[in-house]
Amino acid sequence: xxxxxGLAVALAALASGPxxxxxxxxxxxxxxxxxxxxxxxxxxxxxxxxxFSTALVGIRPVWCGGSGWDxxxxxxxxxxxxxxxxxxxxTGTYVVVRPTVEPAAMGGVAGRVVDGETGAPLPLAHVxxxxxxxxxDASGRFTLADxxxxxxxxxxxxxxxxxxxxxxxxxxxxxxxxxxxxxPVVASVGTVVVSGIEGRSASEDLGTDSGFEVxxxxxxxAPIREAAGAPPLSTAPAQTSAVIGPATQALLGISxxxxxxxxxxxxxxxxxxxxxxxGARIYEPLQIGPILGSLAPLAVSRVTVRKAGFGARxxxxxxxRIEAEHAVSTSRAPLSIAAEGDAFAASARLEGRRQxxxxxxxxxxxxxxxxxxxxxxxxxxPAALSRSLREWNDVDPVLASALHNNSVPPRPGYDAHRHxxxxxxxxxxxxxxxxxxxxxxxxASVYRGDAQIGTELFAVGAPHADASGPDPAxxxxxxxxxxxxxxxxxxxxxxxxxxxxxLFSGLRLSDHGLRQRYDAIDGVGAGLxxxxxxxxxxxxxxxxxxxxxxxxNGNDLTTVSLDxxxxxxxxxxxxxxxxxxxxxxxxxxxLLSEGxxxxxxxxxxxxxxxxxxxxxxxxRHRLGSRWTVExxxxxxxxxxxxxxxxxxxxxxxxxxxxxxxxxxxxxxVAARVAAGVYRQFETRVELATFGPSALVPAxxxxxxxxGTVDPPTALHAAGDILWQPSPRWTARVEAYAKALxxxxxxxxxxxxxxGPVLSRQADFLLPEEGRAAGIGLxxxxxxxxxxxxxGVSIARTxxxxxxxxxxxxxxxxxxxxxxxxxxxxxxxxxxxxxSGLLLRTRALGIWGxxxxxxxxxxxxxxxxxxxxxxxxxxxxxxxRLTPLIMLDLxxxxxxxxxxxxxxEVAVDVANAxxxxxxxxxxxxxxxxxxxxxxxTLPGIQPSARVRLTF
Numbered sequence: 001x002x003x004x005x006g007l008a009v010a011l012a013a014l015a016s017g018p019x020x021x022x023x024x025x026x027x028x029x030x031x032x033x034x035x036x037x038x039x040x041x042x043x044x045x046x047x048x049x050x051x052f053s054t055a056l057v058g059i060r061p062v063w064c065g066g067s068g069w070d071x072x073x074x075x076x077x078x079x080x081x082x083x084x085x086x087x088x089x090x091t092g093t094y095v096v097v098r099p100t101v102e103p104a105a106m107g108g109v110a111g112r113v114v115d116g117e118t119g120a121p122l123p124l125a126h127v128x129x130x131x132x133x134x135x136x137d138a139s140g141r142f143t144l145a146d147x148x149x150x151x152x153x154x155x156x157x158x159x160x161x162x163x164x165x166x167x168x169x170x171x172x173x174x175x176x177x178x179x180x181x182x183x184p185v186v187a188s189v190g191t192v193v194v195s196g197i198e199g200r201s202a203s204e205d206l207g208t209d210s211g212f213e214v215x216x217x218x219x220x221x222a223p224i225r226e227a228a229g230a231p232p233l234s235t236a237p238a239q240t241s242a243v244i245g246p247a248t249q250a251l252l253g254i255s256x257x258x259x260x261x262x263x264x265x266x267x268x269x270x271x272x273x274x275x276x277x278x279g280a281r282i283y284e285p286l287q288i289g290p291i292l293g294s295l296a297p298l299a300v301s302r303v304t305v306r307k308a309g310f311g312a313r314x315x316x317x318x319x320x321r322i323e324a325e326h327a328v329s330t331s332r333a334p335l336s337i338a339a340e341g342d343a344f345a346a347s348a349r350l351e352g353r354r355q356x357x358x359x360x361x362x363x364x365x366x367x368x369x370x371x372x373x374x375x376x377x378x379x380x381x382p383a384a385l386s387r388s389l390r391e392w393n394d395v396d397p398v399l400a401s402a403l404h405n406n407s408v409p410p411r412p413g414y415d416a417h418r419h420x421x422x423x424x425x426x427x428x429x430x431x432x433x434x435x436x437x438x439x440x441x442x443x444a445s446v447y448r449g450d451a452q453i454g455t456e457l458f459a460v461g462a463p464h465a466d467a468s469g470p471d472p473a474x475x476x477x478x479x480x481x482x483x484x485x486x487x488x489x490x491x492x493x494x495x496x497x498x499x500x501x502x503l504f505s506g507l508r509l510s511d512h513g514l515r516q517r518y519d520a521i522d523g524v525g526a527g528l529x530x531x532x533x534x535x536x537x538x539x540x541x542x543x544x545x546x547x548x549x550x551x552x553n554g555n556d557l558t559t560v561s562l563d564x565x566x567x568x569x570x571x572x573x574x575x576x577x578x579x580x581x582x583x584x585x586x587x588x589x590x591l592l593s594e595g596x597x598x599x600x601x602x603x604x605x606x607x608x609x610x611x612x613x614x615x616x617x618x619x620r621h622r623l624g625s626r627w628t629v630e631x632x633x634x635x636x637x638x639x640x641x642x643x644x645x646x647x648x649x650x651x652x653x654x655x656x657x658x659x660x661x662x663x664x665x666x667x668x669v670a671a672r673v674a675a676g677v678y679r680q681f682e683t684r685v686e687l688a689t690f691g692p693s694a695l696v697p698a699x700x701x702x703x704x705x706x707g708t709v710d711p712p713t714a715l716h717a718a719g720d721i722l723w724q725p726s727p728r729w730t731a732r733v734e735a736y737a738k739a740l741x742x743x744x745x746x747x748x749x750x751x752x753x754x755g756p757v758l759s760r761q762a763d764f765l766l767p768e769e770g771r772a773a774g775i776g777l778x779x780x781x782x783x784x785x786x787x788x789x790x791g792v793s794i795a796r797t798x799x800x801x802x803x804x805x806x807x808x809x810x811x812x813x814x815x816x817x818x819x820x821x822x823x824x825x826x827x828x829x830x831x832x833x834x835s836g837l838l839l840r841t842r843a844l845g846i847w848g849x850x851x852x853x854x855x856x857x858x859x860x861x862x863x864x865x866x867x868x869x870x871x872x873x874x875x876x877x878x879x880r881l882t883p884l885i886m887l888d889l890x891x892x893x894x895x896x897x898x899x900x901x902x903x904e905v906a907v908d909v910a911n912a913x914x915x916x917x918x919x920x921x922x923x924x925x926x927x928x929x930x931x932x933x934x935x936t937l938p939g940i941q942p943s944a945r946v947r948l949t950f
Contacts, residue, residue: 108499268319309674
């Protein structure tokens with residue numbers, strides 16, 4: 001053997017002589033292993049001689065192997081991956097050589113990757129054929145162009161599923177089609193995994209977090225990744241009534257808190273992110289703990305969170321994007337039914353599938369489902385939450401006095417004689433998918449959600465110190481109600497027309513309506529003299545309240561979007577996605593013009609309709625084997641003639657075996673940095689609730705910018721590092737920085753002033769600027785029967801306005817400076833994917849919250865006066881809440897009843913330590929001073945859930 005060939009000869013079976021050409025590869029799997037190491041391992045395991053030059057082969061990583069692969073399959077895959085070939089001599093020795101004849105013709109491969117049990121598409125699955133590699137899109141589709149004609153091996157992998165290898169023939173000038181069904185991993189099969197990390201580039205996981213549920217099977221594959229041979233442990237979520245809860249809140253940079261709308265993402269205001277279902281936007285003005293989430297768990301499969309630095313094709317949003325998908329194809333049965341009930345709601349789901357014939361040679365299949373959910377508050381309100389609402393349903397005497405422009409001093413307090421609360425919600429989902437072979441599909445879905453929270457209170461206040469007789473003003477009746485509804489509908493068509501081109505188009509509709517009313521009347525307004533009996537006083541007050549004009553605050557927003565685009569493969573490792581999107585947005589915001597609220601706010605009625613046209617381009621270009629650059633640009637044209645640009649750029653790095661940073665090995669390391677400009681064309685603000693007995697501190701409002709103000713703008717910079725030293729250990733560090741040169745809040749100075757009706761946004765929106773920065777660390781440990789994770793994040797989020805708080809920077813009301821999470825799941829007994837008992841623990845700690853008083857104190861009263869007693873309303877950062885500590889425990893038992901039938905019973909205990917975690921403060925007069933009275937979040941909350949699937 002010549003020196004140029006080196007000494008890379010694998011002699012594992014010299015003594016036994018040459019092996020057969022089809023010797024068994026021994027169940028080998030190479031995931032990112034160096035090519036030279038892979039060839040040597042093949043020789044040793046198969047007992048054959050393989051001769052190759054280390055200089056020729058190198059250490060480029062390869063992803064090959066699987067159950068049923070023979071020796072020549074492995075050799076073909078490894079050599080193709082590094083652009084080489086092999087020959088077999090008459091002695092049985094294999095020699096790796098350069099290709100002597102280039103393929104005369106090229107072809108392509110296109111197809112779809114799905115869950116082999118349910119048929120659900122698997123987005124971001126990794127597909128590899130020789131040196132060509134790609135990732136499936138949201139519909140599970142992929143294309144590979146410029147493939148040499150002839151026999152090949154297609155390798156497909158996805159986290160939590162068994163990798164699959166399939167032989168296929170690529171025709172010259174043609175396009176091979178393939179649907180790949182991957183099986184969920186339910187047991188270790190003893191396959192040898194040789195070095196490297198997952199076949200899919202690890203950096204592709206950075207910048208997003210994902211979790212999804214396969215009905216009756218597995219819930220929340222993420223944020224915990226599965227180790228090799230160690231499938232997911234979870235069989236039920238910790239809180240099934242809010243899909244946007246446990247699946248996302250434990251992730252880095254994402255936080256959620258009760259009585260705020262859902263989540264905040266990396267310092268962004270809760271709600272600045274876009275919550276979508278199948279691409280259609282959902283507007284959620286508030287959320288009540290775990291019970292009032294927007295989406296029924298039986299209807300939703302996957303949730304993806306896109307954080308700072310997301311690409312141009314994902315839209316214009318200041319904070320991020322939460323993408324939920326309807327769970328179409330959860331069973332292969334012609335008809336499947338599921339039902340679920342817990343302490344908060346009851347849900348049901350019906351799905352069916354049918355063959356519709358053929359399109360050309362491709363079978364056409366339709367799958368559709370309908371799911372519904374209804375709250376059970378009117379049947380059996382949860383005790384802990386009901387108790388908390390009764391405690392919160394109290395008259396705030398300082399706010400009551402402020403409604404009279406402080407012409408009446410605040411009373412020491414009110415004695416509630418009767419009060420009631422109502423919480424209700426319901427939603428309806430319907431979705432369908434028509435699939436024509438692996439290359440064409442049409443999806444459509446409709447979601448309708450309705451929710452309400454309200455109170456009614458009759459109370460009698462303590463008389464004032466100078467009262468010389470009966471005080472009719474001491475009796476008070478109050479009502480407040482917040483109602484909202486959302487309609488979201490979408491239709492989308494996707495088609496792969498060649499190995500290079502994929503076309504898509506879609507239509508989306510979102511319609512949101514909010515009504516908020518708070519009414520109150522005292523004995524003077526009801527014509528009482530203060531001597532009436534309590535029962536008569538209550539009846540007269542309620543009658544007078546009913547007779548008041550029925551007016552309410554309101555917010556309406558309707559958006560319709562039509563988009564179309566294409567993704568084209570330009571070459572090996574190069575892809576371009578282009579598209580155009582037209583949007584019509586109509587919105588209205590109005591405040592009470594008569595009745596109780598008229599004593600507080602000025603008349604406001606703002607109505608706007610705006611059209612905009614956006615075009616975007618996202619590129620992907622591989623720079624060698626380690627680096628990938630992803631440039632993007634989004635251009636939006638407004639009816640004013642302005643064209644606004646949003647340039648974006650991301651750079652990803654995946655370490656190769658042998659990479660080092662000085663003495664430190666980079667094996668298993670991936671990194672991503674991203675930056676860009678982000679705008680938002682629907683302005684979001686919060687309206688503080690001024691009702692003295694209102695349960696809801698504030699609600700969110702949305703308005704398309706009307707041309708009198710510029711769209712809010714943010715600049716993102718983000719970095720992520722992922723380290724997977726072994727399949728069972730994962731560490732992730734995330735950092736971000738954001739500058740917001742233009743955001744808005746309601747201008748309460750103008751809302752409380754005198755003058756004509758406000759209609760222009762420039763007249764009632766207050767310009768602000770913001771900044772946010774944070775860093776977080778998360779560790780995960782996986783074992784065959786347990787999983788543990790922990791994370792901590794430190795963040796700073798500030799806002800500043802020239803006309804508030806003396807123009808200085810102050811912490812944002814939603815800021816959570818320090819946040820820590822811990823989680824532990826253990827499969828106590830049973831098997832994965834079958835019957836078994838899962839035990840789980842979740843812990844959450846938040847430190848450093850400020851803005852302790854109800855928002856109305858800082859926003860409304862603070863616009864009129866600098867302080868209340870010793871409380872400085874101009875320094876919200878000085879009003880600190882105590883740390884919030886939560887420990888949740890749960891157990892879920894899954895009983896497999898055969899075939900697709902399954903019974904799940906879960907018991908959860910939220911706030912198991914029964915801590916009095918403070919929500920906010922209100923103020924009460926105490927002699928000549930004013931003291932704080934706290935409202936606390938619900939204490940210990942046991943709940944049970946039952947789900948039946950058949």
